[in-house]
Amino acid sequence: MAAQNFFGLDIGTSSIKVVQLTKVKQGAKLLAAGAIPSPGRGMLTESPVEQEAICEAIKKIVHEARVSTNRVVSALAESQIFTRVIEMPVLTDRELTSAIKWEADQHLPVPISEVSLAWQVLARPEKITADARMLVLLIAAPLSLVEKHLKILEAAGLKSEALETENLALTRALVDQNSPTTLILSIGAFTTDICIARAGVLVSTRSIATGGNLLTRAISSELDFEIAQAEEYKKTYGLLEEQLEGKVFAALRPVMEIIVGEVRKTVTTYQSRFPDDAVKQMILAGGGAKLPGIVVYLAQAFGMEVQIGDPWYNLIKDHTKEPEIGESRPIFTIATGLARRGL
Numbered sequence: 001m002a003a004q005n006f007f008g009l010d011i012g013t014s015s016i017k018v019v020q021l022t023k024v025k026q027g028a029k030l031l032a033a034g035a036i037p038s039p040g041r042g043m044l045t046e047s048p049v050e051q052e053a054i055c056e057a058i059k060k061i062v063h064e065a066r067v068s069t070n071r072v073v074s075a076l077a078e079s080q081i082f083t084r085v086i087e088m089p090v091l092t093d094r095e096l097t098s099a100i101k102w103e104a105d106q107h108l109p110v111p112i113s114e115v116s117l118a119w120q121v122l123a124r125p126e127k128i129t130a131d132a133r134m135l136v137l138l139i140a141a142p143l144s145l146v147e148k149h150l151k152i153l154e155a156a157g158l159k160s161e162a163l164e165t166e167n168l169a170l171t172r173a174l175v176d177q178n179s180p181t182t183l184i185l186s187i188g189a190f191t192t193d194i195c196i197a198r199a200g201v202l203v204s205t206r207s208i209a210t211g212g213n214l215l216t217r218a219i220s221s222e223l224d225f226e227i228a229q230a231e232e233y234k235k236t237y238g239l240l241e242e243q244l245e246g247k248v249f250a251a252l253r254p255v256m257e258i259i260v261g262e263v264r265k266t267v268t269t270y271q272s273r274f275p276d277d278a279v280k281q282m283i284l285a286g287g288g289a290k291l292p293g294i295v296v297y298l299a300q301a302f303g304m305e306v307q308i309g310d311p312w313y314n315l316i317k318d319h320t321k322e323p324e325i326g327e328s329r330p331i332f333t334i335a336t337g338l339a340r341r342g343l
Contacts, residue, residue, distance in 0.1 A: 007073070021336075027316060043152075051148070051151075071159045077191070081142070086136050110140075119136055120136070167207075169336075184283050184309070186285040187288020233248050312329055
């Protein structure tokens, strides 16, 4: 039994997560996992002092989780990069390499010279007809962001195996080719990512600047609480309408309705492109998935099955690790998806 020669690293705005898997006959086995609070705002920071603190935090969690390699696959935050799923005529990989820059130029809001451009073919039709189209994920990351990311990894003593997008990792961790068409909603501290996956393939992706911190500030403002107290009330009462005379629920509802509205737009756009393929279920990820009452709230809003994502649902686990992780599994979704690359 040999461990993967890399591990997944998710440098979030509120916490840093690591996951390492190993391949066994029955599938993939969880080898190591751990989390530690992010200094400052994680990879959003431009402060050299905070970047140094991030390096130290990464070193600490890699050591504490007993990760056995220094090779890493990490994720670029969706809010800091440009991603779009585009339809193109069916091309070979070689033809696509030549054509992608011209295609990207039509979609990018900045010059190609200022970004690192990457792409991935998500789906090619089996039958090639005159009107056949393939789906391509177009990714453009500011050169400054990539350089900062690689610099931090190197300073932490790590070797970068690959950089991916968070939403590719989310999709890989939570659905497979046998899954029904699924909307993945990942509510982080500062942003919420909305993805749609069909047959396990990411076909729609976007990020909005609304997250858990805005929910906390809504409680703080509405109930005149300090931020720390508002955070505790959010974690305890969340969207449970019957608790505290519904005061916390009422404070959170306007922010949740922003998220609900953006999800509706995403689903409407998807259905206009694929009218014969309805979104059948919603899976929640990120720290916001732990908000009390959120599953019932979203199920009622959308009239579909909603569940909290378990990135380890099909992993072989060492049950001695279970008490350490407990109900925190959703925060490991991106790190697990990164660790699953190539499995």
